[in-house]
Amino acid sequence: MNWFYFSSPSTFYGLAGRLAPWCFVSAAVLAAWGLYLGLLVAPTDAQQGEVYRVIFIHVPTAWMSMFLYFIMACYCGLTLVFNTRLSAMMARAIAPTGAMFTFVALWTGSFWGRPTWGTYWVWDARLTSELVLLFLYFGYIALANAFEDPRRGDRAAALLALIGVVNLPIIYFSVQWWNTLHQGSSVNFKGTSMHVTMLTGMLVMSFAAWMYAIGAALVRVRSIILERERRTQWVRELKAA
Amino acid sequence: MYWSSWSDFRAMGGHAFFVWMSYGALLLAVVVEMLLLRARRKRALAAIEEERDLETEN
Numbered sequence: 508m509n510w511f512y513f514s515s516p517s518t519f520y521g522l523a524g525r526l527a528p529w530c531f532v533s534a535a536v537l538a539a540w541g542l543y544l545g546l547l548v549a550p551t552d553a554q555q556g557e558v559y560r561v562i563f564i565h566v567p568t569a570w571m572s573m574f575l576y577f578i579m580a581c582y583c584g585l586t587l588v589f590n591t592r593l594s595a596m597m598a599r600a601i602a603p604t605g606a607m608f609t610f611v612a613l614w615t616g617s618f619w620g621r622p623t624w625g626t627y628w629v630w631d632a633r634l635t636s637e638l639v640l641l642f643l644y645f646g647y648i649a650l651a652n653a654f655e656d657p658r659r660g661d662r663a664a665a666l667l668a669l670i671g672v673v674n675l676p677i678i679y680f681s682v683q684w685w686n687t688l689h690q691g692s693s694v695n696f697k698g699t700s701m702h703v704t705m706l707t708g709m710l711v712m713s714f715a716a717w718m719y720a721i722g723a724a725l726v727r728v729r730s731i732i733l734e735r736e737r738r739t740q741w742v743r744e745l746k747a748a
Numbered sequence: 749m750y751w752s753s754w755s756d757f758r759a760m761g762g763h764a765f766f767v768w769m770s771y772g773a774l775l776l777a778v779v780v781e782m783l784l785l786r787a788r789r790k791r792a793l794a795a796i797e798e799e800r801d802l803e804t805e806n
Contacts, residue, residue: 546757547749547751547757548750550750551761556763557760557761558760558763560760561771564774603781604781607778607781610777611774611777614770615770618766618767619770719778723785726785726789727785727788730785730789730791733789733792733793734792737792737795737796737799742796743796743799743800
């Protein structure tokens with residue numbers, strides 16, 4: 508088997524086109540199931556009341572904001588080390604979706620915080636480092652598009668993304684390292700302190716977010732491939748057919 | 749089923765504003781991203797057409 512077969516934009520274009528609809532379908536099914544559990548079935552939270560239901564979208568979007576940055580940074584690493592074209596395109600395709608999830612995580616956290624903490628925003632370590640993550644996504648996107656030659660944009664932005672990786676452990680451990688307003692995690696590698704329906708709803712929503720993110724990145728990378736390769740023979744033949 | 753009625757569900761124990769502002773924001777963000785994705789694909793396809801037209805002229 509040739510492992511590099513799909514690392515060529517022309518072959519990956521077709522594969523992405525076949526996979527994307529399935530990603531969106533599974534995202535929709537999982538989201539319907541997760542919302543059913545989270546909004547209709549799960550019991551109320553004894554301390555927070557019904558507003559706790561925001562966590563069914565807050566936690567999955569916050570997780571995704573970090574996962575997507577990590578994956579984007581991995582593609583950026585490949586770009587810098589091997590100078591592969593597709594990895595740079597994938598990094599560019601992931602960034603807007605990552606920024607979207609980061610924004611939603613901040614927004615939902617804010618609307619959860621107002622009734623629970625009494626404020627929409629505090630400069631607490633978790634909130635601030637998540638805001639820095641949003642700016643890293645914006646910076647990546649801006650830098651990637653700041654050059655006439657897209658390959659230079661790829662490399663400059665990749666470097667920024669890799670430096671920004673230091674922010675990820677800061678976000679993750681911020682609730683342990685600093686004594687902050689944001690609570691510690693209820694789900695970690697040692698187990699959970701949550702009700703089983705709540706946990707299931709949150710995990711199902713996380714899988715939905717994964718599927719959506721993959722689908723969105725695949726659709727976007729197809730456009731990026733067409734934009735970059737529009738002068739090549741295969742793209743011309745593709746449309747002519 | 750946790751709720752006893754629709755209005756109960758909508759009210760979210762008095763936190764309707766905060767809960768629905770959160771869920772609404774996610775929905776809006778996903779819809780906007782889908783529209784942007786579609787617009788970008790249309791633009792990319794149009795650019796290819798342009799490229800081909802230029803070529804047939806030459």
